[in-house]
Amino acid sequence: xxxxxxxxxxxxxxxxxxxxxxxxxxxxxxxxxxxxxxxxxxxxxxxxxxxxxxxxxxxxxxxxxxxxxxxxxxxxxxxxxxxxxxxxxxxxxxxxxxxxxxxxxxxxxxxxxxxxxxxxxxxxxxxxxxxxxxxxxxxxxxxxxxxxxxxxxxxxxxxxxxxxxxxxxxxxxxxxxxxxxxxxxxxxxxxxxxxxxxxxxxxxxxxxxxxxxxxxxxxxxxxxxxxxxxxxxxxxxxxxxxxxxxxxxxxxxxxxxxxxxxxxxxxxxxxxxxxxxxxxxxxxxxxxxxxxxxxxxxxxxxxxxxxxxxxxxxxxxxxxxxxxxxxxxxxx
Amino acid sequence: xxxxxxxxxxxxxxxxxxxxxxxxxxxxxxxxxxxxxxxxxxxxxxxxxxxxxxxxxxxxxxxxxxxxxxxxxxxxxxxxxxxxxxxxxxxxxxxxxxxxxxxxxxxxxxxxxxxxxxxxxxxxxxxxxxxxxxxxxxxxxxxxxxxxxxxxxxxxxxxxxxxxxxxxxxxxxxxxxxxxxxxxxxxxxxxxxxxxxxxxxxxxxxxxxxxxxxxxxxxxxxxxxxxxxxxxxxxxxxxxxxxxxxxxxxxxxxxxxxxxxxxxxxxxxxxxxxxxxxxxxxxxxxxxxxxxxxxxxxxxxxxxxxxxxxxxxxxxxxxxxxxxxxxxx
Amino acid sequence: xxxxxxxxxxxxxxxxxxxxxxxxxxxxxxxxxxxxxxxxxxxxxxxxxxxxxxxxxxxxxxxxxxxxxxxxxxxxxxxxxxxxxxxxxxxxxxxxxxxxxxxxxxxxxxxxxxxxxxxxxxxxxxxxxxxxxxxxxxxxxxxxxxxxxxxxxxxxxxxxxxxxxxxxxxxxxxxxxxxxxxxxxxxxxxxxxxxxxxxxxxxxxxxxxxxxxxxxxxxxxxxxxxxxxxxxxxxxxxxxxxxxxxxxxxxxxxxxxxxxxxxxxxxxxxxxxxxxxxxxxxxxxxxxxxxxxxxxxxxxxxxxxxxxxxxxxxxxxxx
Numbered sequence: 001x002x003x004x005x006x007x008x009x010x011x012x013x014x015x016x017x018x019x020x021x022x023x024x025x026x027x028x029x030x031x032x033x034x035x036x037x038x039x040x041x042x043x044x045x046x047x048x049x050x051x052x053x054x055x056x057x058x059x060x061x062x063x064x065x066x067x068x069x070x071x072x073x074x075x076x077x078x079x080x081x082x083x084x085x086x087x088x089x090x091x092x093x094x095x096x097x098x099x100x101x102x103x104x105x106x107x108x109x110x111x112x113x114x115x116x117x118x119x120x121x122x123x124x125x126x127x128x129x130x131x132x133x134x135x136x137x138x139x140x141x142x143x144x145x146x147x148x149x150x151x152x153x154x155x156x157x158x159x160x161x162x163x164x165x166x167x168x169x170x171x172x173x174x175x176x177x178x179x180x181x182x183x184x185x186x187x188x189x190x191x192x193x194x195x196x197x198x199x200x201x202x203x204x205x206x207x208x209x210x211x212x213x214x215x216x217x218x219x220x221x222x223x224x225x226x227x228x229x230x231x232x233x234x235x236x237x238x239x240x241x242x243x244x245x246x247x248x249x250x251x252x253x254x255x256x257x258x259x260x261x262x263x264x265x266x267x268x269x270x271x272x273x274x275x276x277x278x279x280x281x282x283x284x285x286x287x288x289x290x291x292x293x294x295x296x297x298x299x300x301x302x303x304x305x306x307x308x309x310x311x312x313x314x315x316x317x318x319x320x321x322x323x324x325x326x327x328x329x330x331x332x
Numbered sequence: 333x334x335x336x337x338x339x340x341x342x343x344x345x346x347x348x349x350x351x352x353x354x355x356x357x358x359x360x361x362x363x364x365x366x367x368x369x370x371x372x373x374x375x376x377x378x379x380x381x382x383x384x385x386x387x388x389x390x391x392x393x394x395x396x397x398x399x400x401x402x403x404x405x406x407x408x409x410x411x412x413x414x415x416x417x418x419x420x421x422x423x424x425x426x427x428x429x430x431x432x433x434x435x436x437x438x439x440x441x442x443x444x445x446x447x448x449x450x451x452x453x454x455x456x457x458x459x460x461x462x463x464x465x466x467x468x469x470x471x472x473x474x475x476x477x478x479x480x481x482x483x484x485x486x487x488x489x490x491x492x493x494x495x496x497x498x499x500x501x502x503x504x505x506x507x508x509x510x511x512x513x514x515x516x517x518x519x520x521x522x523x524x525x526x527x528x529x530x531x532x533x534x535x536x537x538x539x540x541x542x543x544x545x546x547x548x549x550x551x552x553x554x555x556x557x558x559x560x561x562x563x564x565x566x567x568x569x570x571x572x573x574x575x576x577x578x579x580x581x582x583x584x585x586x587x588x589x590x591x592x593x594x595x596x597x598x599x600x601x602x603x604x605x606x607x608x609x610x611x612x613x614x615x616x617x618x619x620x621x622x623x624x625x626x627x628x629x630x631x632x633x634x635x636x637x638x639x640x641x642x643x644x645x646x647x648x649x650x651x652x653x654x655x656x657x658x659x660x661x
Numbered sequence: 662x663x664x665x666x667x668x669x670x671x672x673x674x675x676x677x678x679x680x681x682x683x684x685x686x687x688x689x690x691x692x693x694x695x696x697x698x699x700x701x702x703x704x705x706x707x708x709x710x711x712x713x714x715x716x717x718x719x720x721x722x723x724x725x726x727x728x729x730x731x732x733x734x735x736x737x738x739x740x741x742x743x744x745x746x747x748x749x750x751x752x753x754x755x756x757x758x759x760x761x762x763x764x765x766x767x768x769x770x771x772x773x774x775x776x777x778x779x780x781x782x783x784x785x786x787x788x789x790x791x792x793x794x795x796x797x798x799x800x801x802x803x804x805x806x807x808x809x810x811x812x813x814x815x816x817x818x819x820x821x822x823x824x825x826x827x828x829x830x831x832x833x834x835x836x837x838x839x840x841x842x843x844x845x846x847x848x849x850x851x852x853x854x855x856x857x858x859x860x861x862x863x864x865x866x867x868x869x870x871x872x873x874x875x876x877x878x879x880x881x882x883x884x885x886x887x888x889x890x891x892x893x894x895x896x897x898x899x900x901x902x903x904x905x906x907x908x909x910x911x912x913x914x915x916x917x918x919x920x921x922x923x924x925x926x927x928x929x930x931x932x933x934x935x936x937x938x939x940x941x942x943x944x945x946x947x948x949x950x951x952x953x954x955x956x957x958x959x960x961x962x963x964x965x966x967x968x969x970x971x972x973x974x975x976x977x978x979x980x
Contacts, residue, residue: 090559095559096558098555104551468966472912472961474957476915476916476920488943593817596920611922614828614922615921615922617825619829622822629814
């Protein structure tokens with residue numbers, strides 16, 4: 001990629017002080033997202049995917065806080081700027097889509113109210129112009145008869161339609177980066193594909209950078225250009241989606257793929273990864289995955305594997321799975 | 333919506349009927365009014381005549397019906413203690429209580445909602461924490477003790493404000509008397525109003541705070557923040573409106589209970605209202621006054637409840653849709 | 662990119678004894694970490710012990726006319742009486758009763774009424790709540806309707822009314838004697854609804870869980886299902902409500918007694934003492950009012966603080 005990335009996360013650490021010690025839900029994570037690109041972030045619940053998204057947009061719930069690393073939005077650091085400066089960036093430069101469209105809209109305000117207030121906050125337009133933009137935003141996400149429905153309340157829409165409204169809200173001030181936190185999880189299966197397609201279209205048409213957080217490998221395979229696999233707060237693997245899916249190099253990714261039902265795999269029996277992800281308070285020494293890994297050696301138990309830097313196609317593992325066409329060197 | 337209102341009105345009438353039954357049972361079973369009304373020197377003939385006069389010789393349902401008939405017309409008979417019609421005494425005393433309750437209610441509502449919002453937004457602030465601690469003292473401080481302490485401070489020690497009574501009152505129309513128009517009347521109102529309002533204010537404040545914190549944790553607040561809306565807009569446009577929905581019910585009931593708590597304040601300050609009348613009635617087992625007071629206060633409570641329910645429709649659009657339309661998922 | 666983020670030190674592992682585990686439990690941990698809760702607990706404990714052992718602690722028995730000397734009336738606290746030379750820690754009232762002793766005995770009555778009333782309300786509420794939730798149908802409708810109607814009115818008003826009615830029923834010569842029991846009845850009956858609603862709600866949830874269905878299928882009696890399976894699940898909220906109710910009951914008792922519709926002057930509770938003290942406020946004998954008032958405040962405040970902390974500790978969601 002020759003252009004500067006829209007979002008660069010470098011060595012990000014999020015910590016939560018508790019009475020049992022400090023937890024680290026996000027541990028030295030680095031990645032980039034370019035304009036018009038969808039980065040899928042995948043992992044089990046508790047792997048730190050959502051926490052990473054919240055850290056980027058500056059909505060970590062105290063006492064969680066960023067203790068190390070940096071976040072750059074279009075080259076500008078945003079991890080250490082003032083609250084008010086960050087607020088002005090939210091909505092304007094980066095939008096966020098939440099999991100449950102039922103609860104992310106204010107039930108007592110019309111969707112028109114919620115759209116226009118966001119537009120008026122960030123863009124220098126008149127009231128009536130804001131309304132026109134709101135209608136345009138609704139039309140763009142595929143709400144039929146947007147002009148008539150702008151005065152409706154959220155409860156008057158179905159779940160899928162509501163998620164479209166949420167997307168319109170996140171995009172109405174034309175941000176460069178959108179963080180979609182499990183945008184399809186709460187929806188019916190039939191609606192999920194529509195929402196994924198919509199996100200993909202908006203990303204391509206507008207050149208928005210999208211960080212798509214999900215635990216659903218199907219959604220990743222469908223939408224993402226590159227994928228970051230997280231495990232116990234750390235980045236396990238990062239690479240182009242095709243390569244990661246077909247030629248996983250981290251044993252965890254491989255296990256994840258084998259345990260995911262894919263239509264193309266037919267009736268093959270699904271494998272499962274033995275054990276469960278460790279609690280953050282009780283991470284094993286060395287590689288966090290080693291108790292569940294059949295390739296683990298003394299090395300894995302002693303020291304954490306070298307981290308992947310932000311280039312593609314490498315896995316944080318002492319013994320990555322062999323590649324048919326290895327182009328990059330194995331981490332030492 | 334109309335069906336809902338009709339059902340609510342019907343329920344309210346049912347509550348009133350039950351309360352009426354309680355009030356009437358008091359007449360029938362508690363003490364013997366004949367005993368109470370006639371002195372030591374009485375003859376059997378006196379007793380029989382009075383029983384017939386009061387209708388006590390009729391069967392129970394007939395008596396209940398008669399009682400309801402009379403009650404609807406505001407007729408609760410004669411006070412055992414004063415020998416005057418109860419309705420007359422109540423009407424005479426009502427303005428004092430209503431004025432006191434109104435001032436306290438406004439105080440409690442404005443102070444309670446304002447402080448509740450403040451303590452919720454500045455959750456970790458020093459001032460908010462101090463207010464919360466003070467409010468626990470406020471909740472633990474019985475109303476009568478607040479009154480007594482205020483009297484001790486402002487009447488006995490400082491001598492600024494009167495410790496009892498209503499001051500000079502002005503008569504308006506046929507039966508209303510007001511203390512709002514004279515200096516002594518206003519001065520006399522200050523301590524009782526604070527006493528009565530303080531406790532309700534703390535309750536409303538704590539309630540608003542709890543609800544607001546709950547709402548502020550909600551997804552749509554997060555989403556509003558994620559869209560970069562200002563704190564002012566997030567707090568007052570998004571959070572406050574949602575907070576008020578549940579707060580309205582309990583606040584409505586709180587305001588209703590001000591009239592009941594006025595009993596205590598009126599006793600402390602010898603405020604000539606219906607509450608003081610009720611306490612005296614209990615002390616002297618003056619059943620007609622107790623029953624009339626009970627019926628009057630029930631009508632007020634039921635009325636307030638009804639208004640509160642209707643207010644929901646004004647605030648929450650989800651209730652305005654006809655449920656049978658089934659547009660929701 | 663240098664790796665400056667420090668590694669997390671591993672938590673040492675150990676197998677603590679049972680006692681140590683109990684001490685380490687979240688419940689006690691949050692207790693130890695809440696100085697307010699610890700202090701309130703100590704205050705409540707001290708006051709309750711003082712009340713229980715009042716006859717041993719109190720220098721005088723305020724109910725024994727033989728030990729009273731009218732000449733001792735209105736002795737200020739800590740000073741010697743001008744006529745008899747006796748001195749009293751917290752002074753005396755108009756009849757020469759030692760204020761410290763009357764407070765101890767008054768607190769005894771206040772606490773007795775408070776605890777008994779809450780117990781009555783709790784038993785009544787839990788039983789009716791279980792019954793309503795478990796059996797449903799008409800039983801439930803009637804119980805919850807009554808609860809709704811009663812909830813329309815403030816508890817203190819209901820208590821006053823019950824007190825008034827009960828007073829009307831008791832013959833005049835027994836009224837003073839019965840006053841304490843009437844108070845307990847009045848306050849207890851005015852406060853059961855809270856318990857019933859919570860217990861019913863929890864029962865409705867538990868009733869449909871699989872283990873309860875299973876217990877039914879194997880033929881456990883409804884009573885044993887309610888006691889063994891449902892009751893343990895509602896203990897936490899019941900405990901929280903009981904603590905808060907206790908403070909409310911003590912305040913309600915004091916209020917009624919203060920208004921002259923509670924404990925009689927011959928058996929004064931804290932509320933009655935404040936009522937008596939109020940009469941001397943204007944003539945300068947402040948101690949007759951202030952000390953009972955302070956005791957009542959300390960009692961109610963510390964129980965409230967304890968209840969507040971308990972609610973937070975048992976319901977982490979509400980924090």
